[in-house]
Amino acid sequence: MAKASGPIPVAIMGLGFIGREIARAALASPELALVAAVDSAPSLHHKPLAELVPGAPKSLRVEPDAARVLANLTGGVLLHATGSRFEEVYPQLEAAARCGVHVVSTCEELAFPWLHFEEKADALDRLAKSRKACLLGTGVNPGFVLDRLVATAGAVCGHVRHIHAVRVVDASGRREALQRRIGMGMSEDEFARRAEAGKLGHVGLEESAALCALGLGLDCDEFEEDVDALIADEDFAGVVPVKKGQVAGVYQRARGFLEGRQIVELELTIAAGVEESYDLIELDAEPKVRLKVEGGYPGETATAWAVVNAAPRLLSAEPGLLTVLELPAGR
Amino acid sequence: MAKASGPIPVAIMGLGFIGREIARAALASPELALVAAVDSAPSLHHKPLAELVPGAPKSLRVEPDAARVLANLTGGVLLHATGSRFEEVYPQLEAAARCGVHVVSTCEELAFPWLHFEEKADALDRLAKSRKACLLGTGVNPGFVLDRLVATAGAVCGHVRHIHAVRVVDASGRREALQRRIGMGMSEDEFARRAEAGKLGHVGLEESAALCALGLGLDCDEFEEDVDALIADEDFAGVVPVKKGQVAGVYQRARGFLEGRQIVELELTIAAGVEESYDLIELDAEPKVRLKVEGGYPGETATAWAVVNAAPRLLSAEPGLLTVLELPAGR
Numbered sequence: 195m196a197k198a199s200g201p202i203p204v205a206i207m208g209l210g211f212i213g214r215e216i217a218r219a220a221l222a223s224p225e226l227a228l229v230a231a232v233d234s235a236p237s238l239h240h241k242p243l244a245e246l247v248p249g250a251p252k253s254l255r256v257e258p259d260a261a262r263v264l265a266n267l268t269g270g271v272l273l274h275a276t277g278s279r280f281e282e283v284y285p286q287l288e289a290a291a292r293c294g295v296h297v298v299s300t301c302e303e304l305a306f307p308w309l310h311f312e313e314k315a316d317a318l319d320r321l322a323k324s325r326k327a328c329l330l331g332t333g334v335n336p337g338f339v340l341d342r343l344v345a346t347a348g349a350v351c352g353h354v355r356h357i358h359a360v361r362v363v364d365a366s367g368r369r370e371a372l373q374r375r376i377g378m379g380m381s382e383d384e385f386a387r388r389a390e391a392g393k394l395g396h397v398g399l400e401e402s403a404a405l406c407a408l409g410l411g412l413d414c415d416e417f418e419e420d421v422d423a424l425i426a427d428e429d430f431a432g433v434v435p436v437k438k439g440q441v442a443g444v445y446q447r448a449r450g451f452l453e454g455r456q457i458v459e460l461e462l463t464i465a466a467g468v469e470e471s472y473d474l475i476e477l478d479a480e481p482k483v484r485l486k487v488e489g490g491y492p493g494e495t496a497t498a499w500a501v502v503n504a505a506p507r508l509l510s511a512e513p514g515l516l517t518v519l520e521l522p523a524g525r
Numbered sequence: 526m527a528k529a530s531g532p533i534p535v536a537i538m539g540l541g542f543i544g545r546e547i548a549r550a551a552l553a554s555p556e557l558a559l560v561a562a563v564d565s566a567p568s569l570h571h572k573p574l575a576e577l578v579p580g581a582p583k584s585l586r587v588e589p590d591a592a593r594v595l596a597n598l599t600g601g602v603l604l605h606a607t608g609s610r611f612e613e614v615y616p617q618l619e620a621a622a623r624c625g626v627h628v629v630s631t632c633e634e635l636a637f638p639w640l641h642f643e644e645k646a647d648a649l650d651r652l653a654k655s656r657k658a659c660l661l662g663t664g665v666n667p668g669f670v671l672d673r674l675v676a677t678a679g680a681v682c683g684h685v686r687h688i689h690a691v692r693v694v695d696a697s698g699r700r701e702a703l704q705r706r707i708g709m710g711m712s713e714d715e716f717a718r719r720a721e722a723g724k725l726g727h728v729g730l731e732e733s734a735a736l737c738a739l740g741l742g743l744d745c746d747e748f749e750e751d752v753d754a755l756i757a758d759e760d761f762a763g764v765v766p767v768k769k770g771q772v773a774g775v776y777q778r779a780r781g782f783l784e785g786r787q788i789v790e791l792e793l794t795i796a797a798g799v800e801e802s803y804d805l806i807e808l809d810a811e812p813k814v815r816l817k818v819e820g821g822y823p824g825e826t827a828t829a830w831a832v833v834n835a836a837p838r839l840l841s842a843e844p845g846l847l848t849v850l851e852l853p854a855g856r
Binding site: 343352480483489500 | 855
C-alpha cells in the first residue's frame with residue numbers, strides 16, 4: 195500500500211512512431227516526469243521534443259548523447275523503443291543497466307530473451323542485479339494480450355492442459371511501416387523471400403508462447419513458428435494499396451510442445467480486410483476459460499501505456515531481468 | 526525466475542463445501558503439500574480427511590486444535606475458509622499471523638478490509654509484518670473476476686474514466702447453501718427483511734469496487750451498494766424449488782464515486798433462470814476495453830484454485846496484509 199513520493203524521472207530513447215506514442219503517454223501519466231529524450235538519427239538532434247510530441251515541455255530537446263542521458267538518470271527509468279531484436283539493442287540495455295537505470299523496452303525479443311539468447315540474457319540479468327536495475331520487455335504484443343493476460347486468465351484454474359490464443363488485427367488504415375512489415379501489396383514470391391530472411395511479420399510470438407507456458411506452470415521442450423501470406427480476394431485502396439491476388443497481410447502461428455504434445459498454440463493475423471478485430475483466449479483446464487476482447491486491444495496506444503504503466507512497478511521489483519509475468523495486477 | 530525448493534506445507538481450516546474444494550485442489554497441486562486439516566465442528570473431529578475429501582492421505586485426520594496446527598506450520602500457508610466476515614474470522618487470522626503462518630483466505634471482506642475496518646486492518650497488517658507473515662483474501666469473487674481481472678484488463682490503458690463490470694451466474698443446479706443465500710424460493714417480503722439484516726446475497730462486492738478503483742489508479746470517496754430481489758416469472762424445480770412470483774435470486778450493484786461522479790459500477794446477478802452466465806468488463810479509457818468471459822468463471826472451482834495458486838506467491842511477497850492487486854500474473 196506504499197505510495198511513491200513523487201513523479202519518477204524517465205527518459206525516452208527512440209523517437210519513431212511508437213517512441214513518440216510512449217512519450218505522449220509518459221507526459222500524460224501523473225506517475226512519471228519525462229526529463230530527457232534521445233535518438234540516434236542526426237536529423238532529429240537538438241530539435242525541440244514538442245515538434246515531435248505536441249505538449250512536451252519547451253525545455254526538452256532531442257539529445258544525441260545517450261551516455262549523458264543515462265548518467266543523469268540513475269534510479270530512474272529508460273523508456274526504450276529502438277528495435278525488435280535483442281542482440282541489436284543489447285549494447286543500449288547494457289549501458290543503461292551499468293548506470294543503474296531501469297529499462298522498460300518495446301524490444302519484442304526482450305519479452306523473453308532466454309528463449310533464443312540464454313547466455314546473453316543471463317549475463318544481462320547478472321549485470322542488472324549487480325547495479326540494482328530492473329529490465330523488462332513489454333508492449334501489447336508481446337507483453338500483454340498473448341501472454342500476461344493469458345497467464346492472468348488462468349490464475350484461477352487447476353492444471354492447464356492446453357493454451358490457445360488468437361489475435362486478429364485489421365491492418366487497414368494503420369500506419370505505413372506496419373503495413374509494409376506485414377507484406378501488404380507484395381507478390382507471394384516476394385513475401386516468401388522476405389519472410390525467409392526474417393524481414394517480415396511480427397516479432398515475439400514465440401516469446402509469447404514461452405511466457406504463456408511459464409506463466410501457467412507448464413514446460414515446453416520445443417517451439418515452432420510459421421509465417422504465411424494471406425492473399426487478397428479483392429482490391430484495397432490505402433497508403434499501401436493491395437490488388438486482388440497480392441498479399442493482404444500475415445498469418446503467424448507459434449506452438450509449444452512437450453514430448454511431442456502440443457501445449458500452446460498462438461495464432462496471429464494482421465491483414466487488410468479481416469472481418470473482425472478481436473483477441474481470444476481459450477484454456478483447456480479445470481475450469482475451462484473462453485475470454486474474448488471485442489475489437490481487440492489496439493496495437494500502438496496499448497503498447498505505449500503498457501510501457502508507461504509498467505515503469506513505476508520496476509522501482510519496487512527485485513533487480514534483474516524481469517518478465518511481464520512478475521508484474522502485479524494493480525497500478 | 527527462482528523456483529521453490531520443494532512443496533510448500535499448507536493446512537486447511539474450515540471444511541465446508543469450499544474448504545473441501547480447496548483441500549482437493551491443494552492435493553492436486555504439485556506446489557503444495559497438505560499437512561493438516563482443522564475444523565471447529567465436533568462432528569468432524571478426528572475423522573479421516575479422506576472421508577470428506579477423497580484421495581486425501583490416510584494419515585490426515587480433522588484436528589480440533591487450531592493452535593497446535595498453527596504452531597507446527599510456521600513459514601507455511603494456512604488455506605482458510607471459515608467465514609465471510611472480517612471481524613468474525615479476525616481472531617483466527619491473528620492467531621495464524623502470530624505463529625508466522627501465511628494465510629490465503631476466502632473471507633470476502635478480507636479482500637479489502639480497509640474499506641470497512643481500517644483500524645483493525647492496519648493492526649493486522651502491523652502484526653503480520655512483525656511476524657514476517659503475508660495475509661491475503663481471495664477467491665473468484667471477490668479476488669478475481671470483478672477486481673484483479675479488471676485491473677489487469679486496464680494495465681495497458683491510460684487514464685480510466687469509468688469502470689463497469691458485470692457478473693451473471695445461473696444458480697440453477699448449484700448447491701443448496703448458495704441457493705438459500707440468494708433468497709431462492711422466498712417471498713419478496715421475507716427477502717427484504719433478510720436483506721435488510723445483511724443475511725442475504727453476496728458479500729464483497731463493495732470490496733471489489735474499491736479494489737477496481739485502487740488497481741486502476743483511481744480514487745473514490747464514497748461507495749454505495751444495493752441488493753434487490755429478482756422475481757421468478759415461471760416455476761423452477763430443484764433442491765430449492767421456486768414458484769412463479771417468488772424470489773429467483775439476487776441482483777446486487779456496488780458503485781464508487783468521486784465528488785459525486787460515478788467512477789465504478791459493478792453489477793452481480795445470481796439467480797435461477799438467467800439466460801446466459803458470463804463475466805463482462807468494460808473500461809472507458811484510452812483505449813476502450815470490452816472483455817467478455819463466455820459462460821463466466823464458475824464460482825466454486827475457480828475459488829479453490831484462486832486460493833491454491835496464490836499460496837506459493839505469498840512466500841516471495843513483502844510481509845503484511847496484501848491484496849490481489851499485488852499478485853503477479855504468472856504462477
